[in-house]
Amino acid sequence: MNLRRDVFQAIADPTRRAILLLVASQSMTAGAIAANFETARPTVSKHLQILTECELLQQEQNGREIYYHINAAKMKEVADFIAPFRKMWDDRFNKLESVMKKYKIK
Amino acid sequence: MEQKTKIKAEDGKQDLMITREFDLPLELLFKAYAEAGIIEQWMGTKVLKLESKKRGSYQFETTDEKGNAVFEANGVIHELVPNQKIIRTFEMGNTPFGVQLEIYRFEKLSDDTSKLEMHVIYESTEQRDQVLKLPFAQGINMAHNRLQEIVSKLK
Numbered sequence: 001m002n003l004r005r006d007v008f009q010a011i012a013d014p015t016r017r018a019i020l021l022l023v024a025s026q027s028m029t030a031g032a033i034a035a036n037f038e039t040a041r042p043t044v045s046k047h048l049q050i051l052t053e054c055e056l057l058q059q060e061q062n063g064r065e066i067y068y069h070i071n072a073a074k075m076k077e078v079a080d081f082i083a084p085f086r087k088m089w090d091d092r093f094n095k096l097e098s099v100m101k102k103y104k105i106k
Numbered sequence: 107m108e109q110k111t112k113i114k115a116e117d118g119k120q121d122l123m124i125t126r127e128f129d130l131p132l133e134l135l136f137k138a139y140a141e142a143g144i145i146e147q148w149m150g151t152k153v154l155k156l157e158s159k160k161r162g163s164y165q166f167e168t169t170d171e172k173g174n175a176v177f178e179a180n181g182v183i184h185e186l187v188p189n190q191k192i193i194r195t196f197e198m199g200n201t202p203f204g205v206q207l208e209i210y211r212f213e214k215l216s217d218d219t220s221k222l223e224m225h226v227i228y229e230s231t232e233q234r235d236q237v238l239k240l241p242f243a244q245g246i247n248m249a250h251n252r253l254q255e256i257v258s259k260l261k
Contacts, residue, residue: 020239021239021240024236024239025202025236026202072235075239082113082115082238084241085113085238085239085240085241086111086112086113087241088241089111089113089124089126090110090111090126092148092149093110093111093126093128093222095147095148095150096128096135096138096148097128097129097130099138099144099147099148100128100130100134100135100137100138100144100148101129101130103134103137103144
């Protein structure tokens with residue numbers, strides 16, 4: 001029986017999130033992706049398989065090479081990417097506010 | 107705590123709008139963007155260069171304990187009207203995110219409160235979406251340094 005992968009389970013793993021980050025910037029081969037990790041190559045292959053099964057990644061044949069690229073539509077389904085982005089800015093602006101409040105007192 | 111920062115990023119567009127209200131007088135909010143020593147405090151980065159004026163430029167850099175640069179950003183200032191407006195470019199070194207145009211509008215709300223509106227325009231929708239996804243991907247468990255390594259290899 002072919003188990004359907006759960007996308008949320010897929011992105012719960014830090015290595016798989018890091019793979020998504022890498023591939024978000026440009027399509028890459030499995031070898032190029034694996035070169036960024038200390039993890040054994042078969043482990044990275046397994047991660048790629050899971051990400052492909054849950055359709056977060058898509059494979060594309062380009063000559064003899066298979067390139068992995070992000071499936072943007074699926075990524076959108078998965079999570080609100082804006083939430084962590086907003087938190088980053090909120091933290092930054094909170095810092096600005098506290099720095100300037102101290103500045104005012106001086 | 108409630109997040110005071112609002113982000114507007116419409117699907118398929120190449121820009122985004124970040125707005126935030128501060129419990130700070132307008133002059134102090136503007137100063138936080140115009141003075142190197144203050145930027146260093148809240149951005150947590152070294153300011154190698156900052157000429158807060160029209161046709162000025164700036165460069166930020168963060169290094170690790172060994173002195174390796176883990177973050178570098180630079181740009182030029184196209185317009186600077188004190189307590190009102192800054193238009194500048196922003197480019198993060200050693201990343202594939204391109205150059206973004208940033209339009210900052212500073213607005214007085216009351217004697218003690220002010221508002222910042224930051225309009226960021228990217229080279230393409232794809233680049234905007236990549237930048238939006240970064241903090242998500244940087245996620246919960248990965249050490250910050252490890253990611254800097256990965257990002258620096260993307261160049």
